[in-house]
Amino acid sequence: MRKWKAKAVACLSVLAMAMMAPCQSMAASAVKTTNAGAHNYVNASRWASTVDSYLVDNGDGTLTRVEYASNKITVETYDSQKKLVDQKSIPMDLPLFGGF
Numbered sequence: 001m002r003k004w005k006a007k008a009v010a011c012l013s014v015l016a017m018a019m020m021a022p023c024q025s026m027a028a029s030a031v032k033t034t035n036a037g038a039h040n041y042v043n044a045s046r047w048a049s050t051v052d053s054y055l056v057d058n059g060d061g062t063l064t065r066v067e068y069a070s071n072k073i074t075v076e077t078y079d080s081q082k083k084l085v086d087q088k089s090i091p092m093d094l095p096l097f098g099g100f
Helices: 002-020
Strands: 053-057 063-069 072-078 084-091
Touching: none
Parallel strands: none
Antiparallel strands: 053 063, 063 072, 072 084
């Protein structure tokens, strides 16, 4: 159990450092994914897995979407009219996404 916790802390630490590193800007078109309903645990197996996408209210009318897909982390910011205003891509350094 201790090894698992140590690995989880290491993954989260690397993710935090990667989030602080300079990011590559991408074209201003939203990344399309097919994870609708992935947060629904009713029919999930009994084994745990990480959540791959997050939506954050920034408190100023903007939203930030963070998603792990295709071996990279995509960070998108939307304005109050839900228009994409910024997009960054962070390459993964480790094989497991631990969360945001």
